[in-house]
Amino acid sequence: MTDEPNTYIGQRVRAIRARRGITQQVLADRAGLGRSVLAKYEAGLRPIDSRRTMLALAQALGVTLGDLTGHEQDKLDPSTAGFHSVVPELEAVLWSQGNVTDTRLPRSLEELATAAKEATLYRQNGDYAALGPLLVPMLTDSFRHVRDNGSPQAWDIHGAIVYGVASALRSRGYEALSWTAAQESERAARETGGTASLAAVSYLRSQILMSRPGALPAALEQSEQVADRLVPDVRTRGDIETVGMLHLQASLVSATMGKDPQPHLAEAAEQAGRLDDAPAGASQARNRTFGAANVTLWKMSAAMERREPGQVLDLEPTLSPADLPADARRAQFFVEVGRAHTMQRDHRSALNALLRAEHAAPQHARAMPIVRELVGHMMRTARRDLTTGDLGRLAQRVGVVPV
Structure with a gap:
């Protein structure tokens, strides 16, 4: 997928910073990081494994998130x-x-x-x-x-x-x-004029805004305010699903901003509890991935954004991937587990989780910037018996090293 060997986000940060003529200290100050932490990111000694950090660095450098994650590589993936x-x-x-x-x-x-x-x-x-x-x-x-x-x-x-x-x-x-x-x-x-369709649009807008440096407040407003406004109009299953997803999105944006995601997670859980008794409704606007299992998955994602790997691993045994009704959601579950294990320096468990994510949804998992970042970090820091086996082959498939 790429001819550039062993690329990682910190490497791109270093290259862009050098082109801008910015010192590590200046960039660290702009991004709200310690200089020693930034030095570890740039040297590949520590993965950049949170949206909050990536967005802060992108904004400080004046680039897009894709410039840091190498998203253009996806377009070279033959699959x-x-x-x-x-x-x-x-x-x-x-x-x-x-x-x-x-x-x-x-x-x-x-x-x-x-x-x-x-x-x-x-x-x-x-x-x-x-x-x-x-x-x-x-x-x-x-x-x-x-x-x-x-x-x-x-x-x-x-x-x-x-x-x-x-x-x-x-x-x-x-x-x-x-x-x-x-x-x-x-x-x-x-x-x-349907509640479900209006909630779905706001969910999507918030997700797009979340990918833009500096737009997190707008992403939170788009999800939070619209969800609060629509809750009284929730009637059908489609309404519950889409407004519930809007609260989950608000929880993740909140966590990324360093705020408490719990109020929105609690509201999403309450909405999930109403699904069984709700009428189906006639609208095509639905999100069938929403439910109690998906609420737990988003709790894990919010915990990772708050750098709480212990909470993710505590939640892991409470959620069966089979209860998640889509392959991409199951892949996300294993990615969050892999992130948590990487943060705790358990590379073998992290590799196992990432391989399971790839098995669940190959195209989806291989294109995720966080997967590339974690695999690249392990390639640089794990024991040789890992890098020459499954990890090395996974690194080729996700484009971290050339095939």
Whole structure:
């Protein structure tokens, strides 16, 4: 995936700092770090394993998060080439609102709803190779229905499809185009007026903002205020799922900002407790990954952002990965466990967890910057019997060292 051997975030920090003519002390002061800690990051003696630190360094250097994580490497991964190849077409469809040179007869709304559910499963399972070819024709058909029909059902299905497109684009590093798709998703949400669709848009906006240095306050406001405003309107299962996810997002942003995530985690747990008794509802706006198991997973993520690995390992036996209803969520569970073990310098347990994450959702796990960072750190610091075996092969698959 890359010809640059053993790359890591601290190495990129050092290179950008040198180009800027900034001393370690100045950068450390700007990012709110100790100079000795920054020196360890740059030398590869300590992994940069939290969003908060990465965002602080990106802001202090005046670069994007992708500049530090090497996100462009994803586009060279042959397993997801099919997704990246359709992005220019997606851009054209979004900008033109479906007015493109496509002579196909659009599918019926019922067929389109079925296709949207199939695409959602691929996205939630991290199978971007299978997802990519579905997106352009599905989005084109969706735009045509709202332009030619404009019925509430057409707008509801359109909102679900464009939300899925935006979410997939964000996860693959196309944040600006994802924001464009999110704006279209909001237009659909305004047409339907549904609580679930409005919550889903805010969740997505908050996630995109969270990837931008300096935008954490806006990310928290987008998730926190909208969640609080929508809670009284929660009725259906879809409402509960999407508003619950919005609270989970607010908990993670809070933890990243050094605030207490517990109020939002408690609210999410309360919403999860209402799922069994809630009516299904007719809207396509859903997030079926939400539930009690997912709340526990986000507790683990929030604990890692607060550098509390002991809490993550205490939560690990309380959550069975099989209870998480999507492969990408199961991969996230093992990544959080791997992060916790790395922080406690248990490299063998960390490697085992990361291998299980890769097994759960290969494309998703291999593209995660935190996985690359942890694998690279272990390659530099673990015992040789680890680096020449499974760890060395994993390092090749995630692009830390050349194949």
